[in-house]
Amino acid sequence: MIEIRDLRFAYGSGFALSVPVLDVAARERVAVVGPSGAGKTTLLNLVSGIAVPDAGRVTLDGRAISALPDRARRAARAASVGFVFQEFALVDYLSAEENVLYPYRVGTGLALDKEARARARALLAEFGLGEKTRRRPAQLSQGERQRVAIARALVTRPKVILADEATGNLDPANKAAALDLLFAQAAETGAALLCVTHDHELLPRFDRVIDFADLGGTA
Amino acid sequence: MNALYLAAANLRFHWARTLVLVVAAALVLSVPVLTRTLLAQGEAQLGARAEATPLLLGTRGSRLDLVMAGAYFTDDLPEPTNMAASEAVWDSGLGIPVPLHTRFTAGGARVVGTTLDYFDLRALEVAQGRPFALLGEAVLGAGAAARLGAGPGDAILSDPENLFDLDGAYPLEMTVVGVLAPTGTPDDDAVFVDIKTAWVIAGIGHGHDDILAEGEDAAAAAARAVQYARITPENIDSFHFHGDPATYPVTAVMVAPYDDRSATILRGRYLDAEGPVQAVVPADVIEALVARLLRIAALVDAVTLVVGIAAGLALGLALFLSWRLRAPEMRTAFALGAGRGTIARMALAEVALVIAGAALLALPLVIVLLSQAPTIAARLIALGS
Structure with a gap:
């Protein structure tokens, strides 16, 4: 699903990222770990x-x-990438349902139709937010916001889900629940999951863990 | 459509900020239109009234004061001339003189002492009741009637000039006998009385019981006389005037020359700079005034433009800052596949909605003002010269 060959990327500041080979298969759940500033987020930006x-x-x-x-x-x-951000990145003036549909509002080439609306409502209902579709982010708990953010990442049925510290702001119970949702949906749609995390307690749940140092040559 | 939807949702969510932006933009849009409309309307009304007033005679002095008092009944009064000026026009056979005495007010409305010729020359129609016929009768302009809440059969009181001036004019109760049809001119806000009634208010004429005892000195008896403050059928015959009628004061004499030749001759008679009376053509005076106003208006336009630009920049800054606050949302949108065009459309949609809201708010304001412009302009003109 994701295939990287001989990747080199450098910022003007001198930071450089080098990834000779990285493959992630469909349905594969991969965690990416590494120290801050190692280029994990840059990797997600390059993949997307x-x-x-x-x-x-x-x-x-x-x-x-x-x-x-x-x-x-x-x-x-x-069309192909779903994002889950650390700070959820929900839009404060939109309801939960409209936040889930936000990719259709702004995404190039996507058209908002009845099917998309139905899927957004179904995802929210499946995530236990069926009664809160009209609430705005400020009216939701942290865990609920993260579930809305995950629903937004999944609504377009992406082939790849990229999660950047997706559980970093959650308590342990909500962390596990959010990861359960992500894994279940990724399995259902056959999407590959590339998840940057600092949380080593979660690593055993992934199919594979890539330590950033092993990618070869971050500097 | 998506950009419009998101912009509308954002503006609705931040409704207080949106309201301020829309009101500010509405003011920026409407104020120039409003000032321009009022100015144009005021100019038109001033010009029309001046054109309808062929010639004014008055004491030599400020031509503008004479025109404003004689044609527009404003507060700044010129030194009064006298009835001799009016009689001189009659005697010349060159036109119809209409004396005007505008020194007093009643309930804040200008009391215009004149003759019935004024109604004919101004083509005023009595909508209710009849024209004045007797001493103490008044005919109200449509606006004055509405403001005073008075109609035929009601009584109105002239305003005292100064409560502490024992020698000043005392209030006279006048009976309203008619109300004029509205004209959209200063006549609407005036109270018309016979000029003799105005002189009664001035104290030149008065009525009292016949108290002269046989053999008594008239001056001693006068000291005991109590003057009437109301003119009734019972006491009207007791009213009389003292002194030479030719010396009775008038604010101005409106003259309707019979023809152009008569007008030219009349104007020529008052060209002597040493003479006590001057003749002015209101249209000439108002033309000069309007020319001056237009120069001021050009300055106001420039100031409005600068203020408009400043307000526009301030609005732009407010929108820009609110946009900066939405930077995280833009990063998210970009990550989700939005292009710069989408982001630009969202920003433009927000600006467009604010301007549309401002236009919607300004439009009724402008429409209402346009419909009321004649009245407002007339009020502004009546405020004073």
């Missing part, structure tokens, strides 16, 4: 096409996303 590598290739669902022009890359990201 937000950042373009200086050299090498990133293939997503069989398409070399790193070689696509800007608009096509955005469309591929909107």
Whole structure:
């Protein structure tokens, strides 16, 4: 599902990331660990096409996303990648349901239709938020917000789910519940899950753990 | 549509900030329109009234004061001339003189002492009741009637000039006998009486019981006389005037020359700079005034433009800062596949909605003002010269 070959990326500040080989298969649940500043978030940006590598290739669902022009890359990201952010990144002026549908409002090439609305409501109901679809983020608990954020990542049925410290702001019970949801949905849709985390207690639940140092040559 | 939806949702959520932005933008949009409309309306009304007033005679002095008092009944009064000026026009056979005495007010409305010729020259129609015929009768302009809540059969009282001036004019109760149809001119806000009634208010004429005892000195008897403050059918015959009628004061004499030649001759008769009376053509005076106002209006326009730009920049800054606060949302949108175009459309949609809201708010304001512009302009003109 994700295939990285001879990836090199450098910021102007001198930071550079090098990933010779990285493969993540469909349905595979991979945790990425490493010290802060090692480039974990940069890796997610390169996988999703937000950042373009200086050299090498990133293939997503069989398409070399790193070689696509800007608009096509955005469309591929909107259609194939689901994001879960550490701070949830919900939009404060939208209801829970509208937050879940937000990718359809802004994503290149996505069209909001009845099916998308039905899926958003179904996801929220499945996540125990069926009665709170009209509530805004400020009216939800931390755990509920994270569930809304996960529903947003899943609503487009992405091939790849990228999670950046997705459970970092949750208490242990909510952490486990959020991970359960992610794993279950990824399994259902066959999506690959690449999850950056600092939480070593969660690592045994993943199929594979990539220590960032093993990727080869962060500097 | 998505950009509009998100912009509307954001503006609705931050409704207080949106309200401030919309009201501010509405003011920026409407104030120039409002000032321009009022100015144009005021200019039109001033011009129309001046055109309808062929010639004014009055004591030599400020031409503007004479025109404003004689044609617009404003508060700043010129030194009065006298009835001799009016009689001189009659005697010349060159036009119809209409004396105007505008020194007093009743309930805040200007009391215009004149003759019935005034109604003919101004083409005023009595909508209720009849024109004044006797001493102490009054005909109200439509606006004055509405403001005073008075109609035929009611009584109104002239305002005392100064409560502490024992030698000043005392209030006279006048009976309303008619109300004029509205004209959209200063006549609407005036109270019309016979000029003799105005002189009674001034104390030149009065009525009292015949108290002169046989063999008594008239001056001694006068000291005992109690003057009437109301003119009734019973006491009207006792009213009389003292002194030479030619010396009775008038604020101005409106003159309707019979033709252009008569007008030219009349104007020529008052060209002597040493003479006590001057003749002014109101249209000339108002033309000069409007020209001056237009120069001021150009300055106001420039100031409005600068203020508008400043207000626009302030609004832009407010929107920009609120946009900066939404930077995390933009990063999320970008991560979810939004392009710069989408982000720009969201920002533009927000600006467009604020401007649309402002226009919606400003539109009724402007429409109401446009419909009321004649009345407001007339009030502004009546406020004073």
